[in-house]
Amino acid sequence: MFLLLQIAIVGALLLYFGKWRKSMRRRSIQSWDSLLCQLRSDWSARDLGEQFLWKEGLNATTDDIWQRLDGPRGLWAMFQNARVMLEMADYASRNQFPGTPQIDPMVLETLRSDAMQIRLCVLMALGQYALSQATEGVKVNAFRAANMYTGMAARMTALLQDHAAVILPDFVAAM
Amino acid sequence: MTFDSGILSAGVVGEAVVFTLLLRRRGWSTLPFFCLYILYSLASDVTGYIVLAKHSELLYGRYYFTQIILDSILQFAVLGELAWSVLRPVRSSLPRGFRIVVYVLIALAGAAMWPLATLTVPPALTRLSSILFHLQETFSILRVVCFLIMASLSQLLSIGWRDRELQVATGLGFYSIASLLVTVLHSHQAMGTQYHWLDQALSVSYLGTMTYWVFSFATKEQERKEFSPQMQQLLVLMSGGARTGRMALGDLPPEPKRKRIK
Numbered sequence: 001m002f003l004l005l006q007i008a009i010v011g012a013l014l015l016y017f018g019k020w021r022k023s024m025r026r027r028s029i030q031s032w033d034s035l036l037c038q039l040r041s042d043w044s045a046r047d048l049g050e051q052f053l054w055k056e057g058l059n060a061t062t063d064d065i066w067q068r069l070d071g072p073r074g075l076w077a078m079f080q081n082a083r084v085m086l087e088m089a090d091y092a093s094r095n096q097f098p099g100t101p102q103i104d105p106m107v108l109e110t111l112r113s114d115a116m117q118i119r120l121c122v123l124m125a126l127g128q129y130a131l132s133q134a135t136e137g138v139k140v141n142a143f144r145a146a147n148m149y150t151g152m153a154a155r156m157t158a159l160l161q162d163h164a165a166v167i168l169p170d171f172v173a174a175m
Numbered sequence: 176m177t178f179d180s181g182i183l184s185a186g187v188v189g190e191a192v193v194f195t196l197l198l199r200r201r202g203w204s205t206l207p208f209f210c211l212y213i214l215y216s217l218a219s220d221v222t223g224y225i226v227l228a229k230h231s232e233l234l235y236g237r238y239y240f241t242q243i244i245l246d247s248i249l250q251f252a253v254l255g256e257l258a259w260s261v262l263r264p265v266r267s268s269l270p271r272g273f274r275i276v277v278y279v280l281i282a283l284a285g286a287a288m289w290p291l292a293t294l295t296v297p298p299a300l301t302r303l304s305s306i307l308f309h310l311q312e313t314f315s316i317l318r319v320v321c322f323l324i325m326a327s328l329s330q331l332l333s334i335g336w337r338d339r340e341l342q343v344a345t346g347l348g349f350y351s352i353a354s355l356l357v358t359v360l361h362s363h364q365a366m367g368t369q370y371h372w373l374d375q376a377l378s379v380s381y382l383g384t385m386t387y388w389v390f391s392f393a394t395k396e397q398e399r400k401e402f403s404p405q406m407q408q409l410l411v412l413m414s415g416g417a418r419t420g421r422m423a424l425g426d427l428p429p430e431p432k433r434k435r436i437k
Contacts (some may be wrong), residue, residue, distance in 0.1 A: 007359065013352055014352050017349070017352060020326045021345055023330070024329075024335075026394065027335060028335070066210075086334075089264075090264070094337075097247065109267050112264050112265065113265075113267075113268055115333070116268075119331075119332060161392075
C-alpha cells in the first residue's frame with residue numbers, strides 16, 4: 001500500500017513535470033499576436049476609473065475599487081493579464097535582432113517588476129480574501145494592483161493610438 | 176559485450192558528444208557548473224571502467240564511494256546554478272548576495288531530506304552501501320524537490336526560461352524523477368536479479384537524457400520572430416519608463432504632443 005502511494009506520488013510528479021515543460025515550450029514559441037489575444041476579454045476594467053485606458057491613476061476609495069473590480073473575479077483577470085505582460089517582456093528580450101535598435105534592459109526590468117508586483121498584490125489579496133473575506137487589507141492590496149494595472153493599460157492605449165490605430169478598437173474592447 | 180558494458184560505452188559517447196556540443200554552443204559561459212558536471216561524468220565513467228577492469232573490486236568500491244561524493248557536490252552546484260539562472264529576469268530586484276542565499280536554501284533543503292531518506296534505506300545493506308544508498312536517495316529527492324520549487328515558482332511569478340536552461344532542466348528533471356522511482360522501488364526489494372534490472376532501467380533513462388541533450392544542443396536556438404520598433408515602444412510605454420534616453424529608436428516617428436501621463 002505504501003509502495004503504491006509512493007509510485008502514485010512519483011507518477012503525479014512526472015505528469016506535472018510534463019505539463020510544465022509543455023507550457024514553457026508553448027510560451028517560448030508563441031507569436032506577438034497570440035500574446036495580445038490572451039488578454040482577458042470576458043472581464044473589463046473600464047469601470048475602475050472615469051477615463052480608464054486614457055488616464056493613469058485612480059480617484060476612488062478602496063471600497064469603491066473593490067466593488068468596481070467585481071471582487072476576486074477582477075483580481076484574477078488582472079493576475080492573468082499581468083502574466084501576458086510578462087510574456088510580452090520575455091518576447092521582447094528573446095526577439096531583438098542584432099543591428100536593430102535595442103531596448104534598454106532597464107525598460108524590460110521595469111515592465112517585469114510592475115507585472116510581477118501586480119501578480120504578487122493580487123495573490124496576497126486573494127489569499128487574504130480566502131481566509132477572511134473582504135477586509136481592509138484585502139481592499140488595499142486590490143487597490144494597489146488596480147492602480148498599477150490601470151497605469152500600464154493607459155500607457156498601452158496611448159501607444160496604440162499613436163502607432164497602431166487599426167488594432168486600438170480590439171484592444172479597447174479586450175480591456 | 177554485455178548489456179551493462181554496452182550501456183556504459185553508449186553513455187560515455189553521449190557525454191563526450193554533449194560536452195563537445197556545449198563547448199561549441201558556448202555553454203561554458205552561461206552554465207559552467209553543468210559543463211563541469213558533464214566533463215566530470217565523462218572522466219569518472221572512463222576511470223571507473225579502467226579501475227574495474229584492471230584492479231580489485233575492493234579498490235573499485237572505494238573509488239565508487241569517492242566518485243559518488245564528488246558527483247553529489249557537483250549536482251548541488253548545478254542545482255544552484257540553474258536556480259540562479261532562472262532568476263535572471265528578476266535579479267535586479269533581488270538583494271545583493273542572493274546567489275549565496277540560493278545555495279544555502281538548497282543546502283538546507285538537502286539537510287531536511289537527509290533524515291527523510293533514512294526511512295527507506297534497506298536494512299540488509301553493508302555500512303558503506305547503506306551510506307551510498309542514503310546519499311543517492313537524498314540527492315534524488317533533493318533534485319526533484321528543487322525542480323518542483325523552480326517550476327512552480329516560475330509558473331506563479333510567470334518567469335520565462337531560456338531555451339538552453341529549459342533543455343538542461345528537462346533532461347535533469349526527467350532523470351531525477353526516474354532515479355527517484357528506482358530508489359523507491361529499490362527500498363522495497365531485496366538484492367538480486369530484479370534489483371539489477373532496475374539499475375539497468377535507470378541507466379537506459381540516463382542514456383535517454385543524453386540522447387535528448389545531444390539533439391537539443393545540436394539544434395540551433397529557435398529563429399527570432401519579428402519585433403518591430405512599434406512593439407518596442409509599446410513595451411517602453413507599458414513599463415512607464417521615460418522615453419528619452421531609455422532606448423535609441425532613431426527610426427521611430429516623432430512622438431506627437433499629448434497630455435503628460437503621470
